[in-house]
Amino acid sequence: MTAATREANAGEGLTERQGAVLEEALRLLVDGGEKALTTAGIARAANCSKESLYKWFGDRDGLISAMIGFQASKVRTQDVAARKLDADGLHGHLITFAKDLLEVLSGDVSLALNRLAIGQASRDGSKLGHMLQERGRRQIGRRAAALLEAGRKAGLLSFDDADEAYGALYGLVVSDWHLKMLLGEEAGEMKKGFGRKAEQAVSAFLALYGTKR
Amino acid sequence: MTAATREANAGEGLTERQGAVLEEALRLLVDGGEKALTTAGIARAANCSKESLYKWFGDRDGLISAMIGFQASKVRTQDVAARKLDADGLHGHLITFAKDLLEVLSGDVSLALNRLAIGQASRDGSKLGHMLQERGRRQIGRRAAALLEAGRKAGLLSFDDADEAYGALYGLVVSDWHLKMLLGEEAGEMKKGFGRKAEQAVSAFLALYGTKR
């Protein structure tokens, strides 16, 4: 809301100390959920004063926004090397992308932040929700778009609407696993199936959008 | 937790009055999110006393469980008529199923209950999450499984693992729309695209698992 919030949203301009505080806040959130994310708890866990929290981040919403921005700034998605692709290369890149996507979505920090944003979606006009999608999904979406476009340029993929193709890939890879994990299904048990799931999804995607047959 | 909770979970044994109270509680939840779901607020909105709430439902968790059971008991999924299927019939049933799935997932009561269960997933051992999946998703999943099995028996579909095929169908239909809506994306704007989305998804699914080509 205030200057402090705006500065936090920029993702930069954060003291190392402030980053450490946000790190501790994320740990609290992961361990105990939204209920554990109290200002007093953060101050206690991070050995700082509540007054400093309010000076740095404005209010609780600003602090949460800063947490999202801070976490997003740590996850940098490297663009795929834009070399020419053959069929095996595309297949491999798609597999890697699918595994990375499942890995990111099943990360406990990602799950905790998504739960937090979803819980607040009704009362804050989905400000956090938009932020999460802009900062998190947009990144991995761009990576996928670049990969799909490279596949099309190499004559390996055929689609009219890139968004539609990406939607199909995302759905085939993720299905309802994300929701199940958000609802509390043990992520540890599911991670063992990620490899098989990724291969099945990529095979299906290539059957739908691949030119080789 | 207590006898009251168990009775509520059974979905039956609810007085008409109690059903009306749960209806009002659901309305509060839809309108104002979890924060608006206070015992005092429910009592005020439903013109009942807090004491009655605690007598009927035990505690707040029991009341929420009763809300989930109550809502699930209202949504009865009619099994598909088990007549013999031709290709057009299967296609039509799949389209209907896809539209119904999108319609259910985008309903405001469904979204509100999913948000509530996700928000509590960290602190209640995912009790509500399991209940939501058992009572809600399981129903529509069974309907889909019956439809897919009928398609296979009619020689129109070919798959080894029914769960895998259902996962692909679900992913193609829903993609990331559910998450976007949970995060606060305006559901009204998206509903216009449901028809096209359903057709695309069913076409893709039939391209993957259909025997006719």
Place this chain on the structure above:
DNA sequence: TGCGAACCGTACCGTACGGTACTGATGGGG
């Protein structure tokens, strides 16, 4: 008519949270 159960409305209690104010300690710059 009298009785008891169910229930509404409300007052009440303990607790915990968000946010503010104050005190004392530390440390760097003139």
Place this chain on the structure above:
DNA sequence: CCCCATCAGTACCGTACGGTACGGTTCGCA
């Protein structure tokens, strides 16, 4: 050596919630 900014720690305030207790009312039933 002093001054001032920063920050930790804590006490504090108002509020709101979950849960309980109690008085008053309605209604079914003998």
